[in-house]
Amino acid sequence: MSLLCNYEPEEEDNEERFLLPNVETTEEVEWYTPGGFHPVHLGDTYDDGRYRIVHRLGAGGFATVWLARDEKEKKWVALKVILAEKSVSLGENSHIGYQAASSFSGESKLVAELRRFTIDGPNGHHLCLVLPVLGPSSSQLSSNFTCRLKPWLARRASYQAVKAVSAIHAHGLCHGDVTTANILFNLLDIDHLGEADIYRLFGSPVTDELQIESGEATGPEAPRYIVKALDFLSSTSNIIGSDVALIDFDQCFSMSSPPEKMLGTPAEFLAPEVAVGLPASPASDVWALGCCIFRLRSGEGPFSNYEVTSPVDLLRIVIQTLGDIPLEWQDTLWDYYGQPTKDPSKGKPLSKWEGERSLKDLVYRIWEQPEGNVVETGTGRPEYKAWDARDEEENKPFPPCFSDMVWKPTAVKVDNTYIFGYNDESLALLEAMPKIAEREAALLYDLLSKIFVYDPQKRPTASELLNHPWFQMDGQPD
Known part of the structure; x- marks a missing residue:
C-alpha cells in the first residue's frame, strides 16, 4: 500500500510490541494501538446487541471484517x-460509493451497504459498516501456487469486474482501489444456516493468544487472541457462486475532484501516472482492471513481485x-520511502532495474492445469516425499465440489515431483506445464496491450473494454 495513505502508529510505537x-x-497486529484497530472477540455484540461476532472473514488495509449474525x-x-x-x-468517501452502488447494485455487480453505525473503544471512535456476506x-x-481459477471463471469474473467499474464510472465516480482483493465471489443463500451449520461447513474458529x-x-x-480467517475452500460443500461483486468504496472519489494525496492502492495495481504523483482518474481504474484481469487468468499480477512495495518499484x-x-x-524525484517528490533535498532521480520483460511473453507463458494433475516428460527425477503432514496437505487437491471452479497447482505432479514454487529447481517443472491456448493468448495480449499504455487518454474506457472478444470466448458473458 502507498505509504502516504496507510495508517501507521505514532513514531514512538513503531518498535514491534507483539509476538507474531x-x-x-x-x-x-501492531495497529492495535490508539487510532488503530478495534479489538474484536468471538461472541462480542454490537449496536445494542444486534450483531453477534461468529467468525473472521478477513481484513483490509484500514479495517477488520467479521462474520456476524444479525439477531434482529x-x-x-x-x-x-x-x-x-x-x-x-x-466514512465520507465510502458513503459516496455505497450510495451509487445502492442505486444499481443488482445489475452492475456493486455491493450496496446495508447500514452503518459507530462504536467507541479503547483505541478511539470507529465506523462500522454492515455489508452483505460474500465469499472469498x-x-x-488466483494466487500463484496456492489456488488458480478455471479459465472460464477467470474470464467471467474479469468481465463482471469491468462491468462494475463501468457502472461506477457512469455515475461520475472513480473506485480508486480496484484490486483482486476487492473483487469477491458471491455465496449461495446462507441465512437459513445457524451458527453450528457455519462451524460444520468451515470448522470452528482457530485462534492464538496475542502476546507482548x-x-x-x-x-x-x-x-486477547487473534482469529484465523474462515477458509471457504475447506468445506466439502461448495456454497461459492460463480458471480463476483466489487466492494470497498473507502477510496471512492468524484471524477471532478480527484484526491490530492496518492491513492492507497497497493503498488502492483497502481497506474504509472499516479505513481509519479499525477491525479487518479477513470483511466487509472482501467489500468488496475488490467492488472486484475491478468492476475485472475494467470495467478499472479503483471507488475508484482516481492520487490514491488512502493510507487518507485512499480x-x-x-x-x-x-x-x-x-x-x-x-x-x-523519489524519497527514501519510494514516494514521488519535487523536493531535491528529499529525493533522488529514478534508478532503473536491469533487464527487460515482455508483456507478450508473460501472457503466452501462462501455465494451465494438466489433465489428471499429472505431467509425464520421461525425465528421471527423484520421487517426491513429503517432509511432514503440512506438505501432504498442500499436495492434496481441493475437495471435488470445487473442481469446476478452481485447481491447486501444488497438487500437480511433473514426473515424480510436485509443483512447489519459484526457484531454479522448479523452473524446469513449470516449463513442462501445459500453456494457455494460442487463440486465447492472442486475444488476451491484445486486450492488455491496449490497457497498459503510459498515456491515460489512450487507454480504452471500462465501457469499451466490455466489447473485447476475449470476454466473449465462452459465449455471451453475464
Whole structure:
C-alpha cells in the first residue's frame, strides 16, 4: 500500500510490541494501538446487541471484517470495523460509493451497504459498516501456487469486474482501489444456516493468544487472541457462486475532484501516472482492471513481485515491461520511502532495474492445469516425499465440489515431483506445464496491450473494454 495513505502508529510505537501469532493473520497486529484497530472477540455484540461476532472473514488495509449474525433480521452480515484514525475520512468517501452502488447494485455487480453505525473503544471512535456476506476474494482464488481459477471463471469474473467499474464510472465516480482483493465471489443463500451449520461447513474458529514481546499482559487496546480467517475452500460443500461483486468504496472519489494525496492502492495495481504523483482518474481504474484481469487468468499480477512495495518499484518493473516513461515524468524525484517528490533535498532521480520483460511473453507463458494433475516428460527425477503432514496437505487437491471452479497447482505432479514454487529447481517443472491456448493468448495480449499504455487518454474506457472478444470466448458473458 502507498505509504502516504496507510495508517501507521505514532513514531514512538513503531518498535514491534507483539509476538507474531501462530495462526495466519490478515491484519497488522501492531495497529492495535490508539487510532488503530478495534479489538474484536468471538461472541462480542454490537449496536445494542444486534450483531453477534461468529467468525473472521478477513481484513483490509484500514479495517477488520467479521462474520456476524444479525439477531434482529435473522440473517448473516459482514461487519467491517474501520481504523479509528481513518473512520471519518473513509466514512465520507465510502458513503459516496455505497450510495451509487445502492442505486444499481443488482445489475452492475456493486455491493450496496446495508447500514452503518459507530462504536467507541479503547483505541478511539470507529465506523462500522454492515455489508452483505460474500465469499472469498478473487485474490485468494488466483494466487500463484496456492489456488488458480478455471479459465472460464477467470474470464467471467474479469468481465463482471469491468462491468462494475463501468457502472461506477457512469455515475461520475472513480473506485480508486480496484484490486483482486476487492473483487469477491458471491455465496449461495446462507441465512437459513445457524451458527453450528457455519462451524460444520468451515470448522470452528482457530485462534492464538496475542502476546507482548516483554511478556506483560495485553491491555484493553488489543484483543486477547487473534482469529484465523474462515477458509471457504475447506468445506466439502461448495456454497461459492460463480458471480463476483466489487466492494470497498473507502477510496471512492468524484471524477471532478480527484484526491490530492496518492491513492492507497497497493503498488502492483497502481497506474504509472499516479505513481509519479499525477491525479487518479477513470483511466487509472482501467489500468488496475488490467492488472486484475491478468492476475485472475494467470495467478499472479503483471507488475508484482516481492520487490514491488512502493510507487518507485512499480515504475521500475513497468519500465522493464513497457520501456521508458514519458519525458515529462522523468524529472520526478523519489524519497527514501519510494514516494514521488519535487523536493531535491528529499529525493533522488529514478534508478532503473536491469533487464527487460515482455508483456507478450508473460501472457503466452501462462501455465494451465494438466489433465489428471499429472505431467509425464520421461525425465528421471527423484520421487517426491513429503517432509511432514503440512506438505501432504498442500499436495492434496481441493475437495471435488470445487473442481469446476478452481485447481491447486501444488497438487500437480511433473514426473515424480510436485509443483512447489519459484526457484531454479522448479523452473524446469513449470516449463513442462501445459500453456494457455494460442487463440486465447492472442486475444488476451491484445486486450492488455491496449490497457497498459503510459498515456491515460489512450487507454480504452471500462465501457469499451466490455466489447473485447476475449470476454466473449465462452459465449455471451453475464
